[in-house]
Amino acid sequence: MMQTYKYSRNSWENQEKAIFDGVGMYDIPVIEPEEYHHVEWIGFNSARTTQKRKGKGIHFFLDDYQFTRIWKYPNQYVEMLKQFDFVMSPDFSTYTDFPNVLNIYNHFRKHWVAAYLQAHGVHVIPTISWSTPDSFDWCFDGEPHESTVAVSSVGCADVLDDFIAGYYKMVERLNPSTIIFYGKVPEQCKGNIVHVKAFTDKWKEAKTNGW
Structure with a gap:
């Protein structure tokens, strides 16, 4: 009874669903490489209401609260996400002012979800993120080399130097074929x-043009 309750309440941090061989000092699950072709990218918050899914990809460059449910209930989204050409790994936030342990936890969650989706037939493109230079010790663990990756500069205006430093380090470590x-x-x-x-940016352009 107690074991059933724990599993149902997700207190095992998804390890009851799958445990992946990890890399690095924190056993980060590995994301396999994907060969990229052009798609239209839409946010995860629009995935369910999107009817035409072929030729589209899903990104998670949103506030975390809009997609924490994919960590809590991944099985509810697998079949839907398989209908899109690509799905980026969830961009759980890594902030320069977060405790390091929370950033590492978010990196692990991102990779666990990505590995789980790939194991169920979803084509996943890794979202690369970092915080301060100290994060370079682990933030590239589990990422594919010489493959397609995704990054975002949204919200980085106040920490642009850290963003540029991380971008250079990403290119050095991963040598991505497409960014x-x-x-x-x-x-x-x-x-x-x-x-x-x-x-x-699209919204600002539309407003400027009077749309």
């Missing part, structure tokens, strides 16, 4: 970049 870049691309960021305008 899907959500938001404004700083001029210092180089590589095979596929630019995706942030929703807020």
